[in-house]
Amino acid sequence: MEDLDLIRENLAQIHARMKAACARANRNTNEVRLLMATKTVSATRIKLAIGLGENLIGENKVQEYTEKWEDLKDLAIERHFIGHLQTNKAKDVIKYVNCIESVDRIELVEKLDQRLQYEGKSIDMYLEVNTSGEESKSGVAPEKALALLQAIKNYDTLRVKGLMTIGLPSDDPEMVRPCFRTLVSLRDKGQQAGWLPDHCELSMGMSRDMETAIEEGSTIIRVGSAIFGNRNYAL
Numbered sequence: 116m117e118d119l120d121l122i123r124e125n126l127a128q129i130h131a132r133m134k135a136a137c138a139r140a141n142r143n144t145n146e147v148r149l150l151m152a153t154k155t156v157s158a159t160r161i162k163l164a165i166g167l168g169e170n171l172i173g174e175n176k177v178q179e180y181t182e183k184w185e186d187l188k189d190l191a192i193e194r195h196f197i198g199h200l201q202t203n204k205a206k207d208v209i210k211y212v213n214c215i216e217s218v219d220r221i222e223l224v225e226k227l228d229q230r231l232q233y234e235g236k237s238i239d240m241y242l243e244v245n246t247s248g249e250e251s252k253s254g255v256a257p258e259k260a261l262a263l264l265q266a267i268k269n270y271d272t273l274r275v276k277g278l279m280t281i282g283l284p285s286d287d288p289e290m291v292r293p294c295f296r297t298l299v300s301l302r303d304k305g306q307q308a309g310w311l312p313d314h315c316e317l318s319m320g321m322s323r324d325m326e327t328a329i330e331e332g333s334t335i336i337r338v339g340s341a342i343f344g345n346r347n348y349a350l
């Protein structure tokens with residue numbers, strides 16, 4: 116199948132899955148946005164998907180934004196950063212994105228703030244929470260998340276707009292669901308304390324577990340392989 120047809124078919128399937136999950140959860144379809152996780156995907160293929168009506172992408176590496184920038188910079192889309200962010204990349208990432216979803220430690224907050232102050236800018240961010248307990252995953256531990264949210268309040272350059280998490284890598288929805296519930300519960304507590312906005316984004320759910328995430332209240336699902344196929348990291 117031609118690349119464009121494949122991507123079109125995959126996107127149609129994802130939107131159908133989103134719609135069905137929203138219906139089951141008694142939610143409006145427009146409460147959930149699709150972020151295309153575009154790591155390892157070429158600018159050409161990203162543009163095909165954008166041509167089909169998508170308008171939100173997320174990359175995991177600053178390097179990939181740099182490489183694809185010439186091709187993507189003029190598009191009217193929203194760009195997020197969703198990968199582990201090294202402190203020494205804080206300066207570069209703010210050139211490329213509207214929102215950093217993966218803020219998870221105070222050192223990173225300080226570095227971002229320094230740079231944003233220097234440039235006279237501010238940026239949207241989500242706090243990434245490690246709800247799965249997997250060592251390899253980035254994100255602040257749930258029990259430390261509220262203290263970090265409170266600390267971030269002191270930095271005017273960072274606007275906290277939501278929470279993000281990667282669920283447990285399991286095909287069993289009932290294994291993943293508690294991760295999403297942890298995020299929802301932190302959202303509720305953070306809002307009560309006044310550290311999160313009334314409309315708080317919940318970025319949760321990927322190709323494998325988007326239905327479960329939508330059932331639990333996700334407002335952004337981040338989908339890669341179900342749109343673009345399996346990733347080839349060797350490219």
Ligand SMILES: *Cc1c(COP(=O)(O)O)cnc(C)c1O
Nearest residue numbers: 152197321322337338339340341
């Ligand atoms: C790759 C990635 C995704 C998408 O994963 P798929 O399983 O390909 O849908 C979502 N979130 C993050 C943080 C990712 O790195």
